[in-house]
Amino acid sequence: MLYQASGRRLSSRTYLTVSLISLSLRWVAPGVSPTPRESATRNRRGARDRGVLCLKARLGWHDNRREEGPPLYPARFAYTAPTTLEEALATLVEHGDEAKVLSGGQSLLPLLKLRLASVSHLVDIGRIPGLEYIREEDGFLRIGGRTRESALERSDLVASRYPILLDTARVIADPLVRNRATVGGNLCQRPRCWYFRNAEFNCLKKGGSMCFAIEGENQYHAIFGGGPCHIVHPSNLAPALVALDASVELKSWHATRQMKLADFLLGSYQTALEPGELTGGA
Numbered sequence: 001m002l003y004q005a006s007g008r009r010l011s012s013r014t015y016l017t018v019s020l021i022s023l024s025l026r027w028v029a030p031g032v033s034p035t036p037r038e039s040a041t042r043n044r045r046g047a048r049d050r051g052v053l054c055l056k057a058r059l060g061w062h063d064n065r066r067e068e069g070p071p072l073y074p075a076r077f078a079y080t081a082p083t084t085l086e087e088a089l090a091t092l093v094e095h096g097d098e099a100k101v102l103s104g105g106q107s108l109l110p111l112l113k114l115r116l117a118s119v120s121h122l123v124d125i126g127r128i129p130g131l132e133y134i135r136e137e138d139g140f141l142r143i144g145g146r147t148r149e150s151a152l153e154r155s156d157l158v159a160s161r162y163p164i165l166l167d168t169a170r171v172i173a174d175p176l177v178r179n180r181a182t183v184g185g186n187l188c189q190r191p192r193c194w195y196f197r198n199a200e201f202n203c204l205k206k207g208g209s210m211c212f213a214i215e216g217e218n219q220y221h222a223i224f225g226g227g228p229c230h231i232v233h234p235s236n237l238a239p240a241l242v243a244l245d246a247s248v249e250l251k252s253w254h255a256t257r258q259m260k261l262a263d264f265l266l267g268s269y270q271t272a273l274e275p276g277e278l279t280g281g282a
């Protein structure tokens with residue numbers, strides 16, 4: 001990538017370590033599709049019900065069977081927290097698309113709790129040393145896949161030579177999210193919209209036959225491109241890194257490959273991450 005900093009033209013790339021895993025999505029049969037207003041009312045009711053159930057859970061009542069509304073707890077899964085990259089890659093290749101990388105958990109855990117994603121094996125990469133870094137090597141900026149979004153805000157290197165990343169990191173979510181969420185997770189999070197998050201809408205992305213945003217509430221959706229999913233990617237970092245012509249490094253048990261981030265992001269539907277693969281850096 002070509003990047004202008006301090007009057008000097010730099011070549012900078014980003015090598016991220018990310019492991020891309022496709023989500024297995026579960027949905028609830030929608031019946032008659034409610035209007036968005038009806039949907040909002042049901043959401044509010046669902047939120048109220050969830051609050052009641054949270055209280056019950058705190059009191060020790062862990063029965064989360066419900067007549068309506070999304071479940072509160074994820075389905076059962078195995079959890080591994082490897083301490084080496086090799087161990088993580090071995091687990092990922094062993095379980096294939098049944099496994100998923102857990103990084104900051106800011107997107108994945110809510111999806112699992114709402115049963116909008118399911119996984120049989122979570123591979124927590126948080127205990128693997130050496131995946132969090134921001135440094136320059138041979139004129140390239142390198143960012144580890146486990147690097148927290150807040151680290152971009154605090155980095156003198158980023159502030160002085162790559163201010164677009166500082167400006168971008170500052171506007172992501174809020175400080176609490178940025179302290180846990182990671183650069184790799186930011187690029188690998190699945191684009192989805194309010195119809196996706198609502199269990200009553202079995203949209204294309206959940207295996208259904210239509211995109212509700214085409215005729216529905218679509219003020220935050222894509223105006224370019226023809227779908228089939230019309231949501232824009234939620235990542236603020238992605239456009240900034242694509243503008244910097246960043247590349248991502250994808251590691252699997254068998255090989256390491258590198259590709260332009262622009263090629264990694266396959267529209268709004270998915271990324272080029274293969275099962276068993278993990279992103280190492282950008």
Ligand SMILES: Cc1cc2nc3c(=O)[nH]c(=O)nc-3n(C[C@H](O)[C@H](O)[C@H](O)COP(=O)(O)OP(=O)(O)OC[C@H]3O[C@@H](n4cnc5c(N)ncnc54)[C@H](O)[C@@H]3O)c2cc1C
Nearest residue numbers: 018019020103104105106107108173182184185186188236
């Ligand atoms: C309330 C809220 C508001 C937000 N607002 C914004 C915003 O304004 N702008 C923005 O850009 N983002 C926003 N986000 C997204 C957030 O910044 C995180 O980037 C995102 O939640 C995922 O990061 P994570 O590290 O928590 O990943 P996780 O939740 O752990 O994982 C997300 C996905 O990426 C995969 N993954 C994670 N790391 C890797 C890896 N190294 N290799 C391969 N796959 C990997 C996981 O398997 C999972 O599928 C928001 C999130 C929340 C909860």
Ligand code: SF4
Nearest residue numbers: 193203211229230231
């Ligand atoms: S844009 Fe359409 S297909 Fe994509 S998540 Fe929303 S409703 Fe589903």
